[in-house]
Amino acid sequence: MSILQEHVSVKPITTFGVAASARYYAPFANLDELKALLDHQGDAPLMVLGGGSNVLFTRDFEGLVLHNGITGIETIAEDTEYVYVRAGGGENWHGFVLHCVANGFAGVENLSLIPGSVGASPMQNIGAYGVEIKDVFHELEAFHIRERRLDTFTLEDCRFGYRESVFKNVYKGQYVITSVTYRLRKTPRFHTEYGAIREELARMGVQELSIGAISQAVINIRSSKLPDWREVGNAGSFFKNPQVPMEHYATLKAAHPSIVAFPQDAGMKLAAGWLIEQCGWKGFRRGDAGCYPKQALVLVNYGGATGGEIFALSSEIIASVEEKFGVTLEREVNVV
Structure with a gap:
């Protein structure tokens, strides 16, 4: 049976690697353990973590963090x-x-x-x-x-x-x-039309398409442009790709012919990384908080950044994209 621990660092169980702690913490490996831990919650705020890859702690969490360990x-x-x-x-x-x-x-x-x-x-x-x-x-x-x-x-x-x-x-x-x-x-339907998958498959010399080949191509692409969180703290894409109506897109396209966008529902989905890069943030670093040099969509912790510093950087990026393009970026990462 899992036991509640007090004042536990969340740094080892999150991918951003910022210093923060949970007032109470416990992992659970099955439904019975989860139920038992919830019985001890009382009035404390609750947070459930899985891989810890989509959260940024800007402060200590004065509640109970439960870590999902149900496998199989x-x-x-x-x-x-x-x-x-x-x-x-x-x-x-x-x-x-x-x-x-x-x-x-x-x-x-x-x-x-x-x-x-x-x-x-x-x-x-x-x-x-x-x-x-x-x-x-x-x-x-x-x-x-x-x-x-x-x-x-x-x-x-x-x-x-x-x-x-x-x-x-x-x-x-x-x-x-x-x-x-x-x-x-059981019979694959291959999706190779997005990103650089076709180019990577060709570089790999793939003659016969398979799900294994596509998986490896995606692994290669992601590895080449995204930092390994075990080496550089990050949460993957920090922002969502914004969607805009066709009228707004037409205006942006006229002013910025190289804008990167994809059809989405009745409008267009803009590449947030492109917007951020055009505002000059790609590769930016202030202390240990930065914007990854190979992918502007990824904010990083080079070692000693606080969650507050990373959040402040994201706010500056949002403001600059809003000012330049009239587009409001939304954070994909959950901020605590």
């Missing part, structure tokens, strides 16, 4: 077209992707090397290179913290949007995701 991957059903794979919310996401690739389960290969846990994947509908969680999602189980019950959420229930779900708005802070079931294809 199993195939629970299949039909002629799909295989249904359930994974514990505390499973490492990239490890889960590699499991699927190794077993020929197609659909998540484009999401290779994204940091974080399985439980976080539907929370913000993670996506990369033309694929989002909603494309492979079947259902999830989540424990309602206040009412102490286990609920099942379908694809429709989650109301997925661009880096959004009900767990980031309507039900924020109300549930702990304990498991996620994915519907994966």
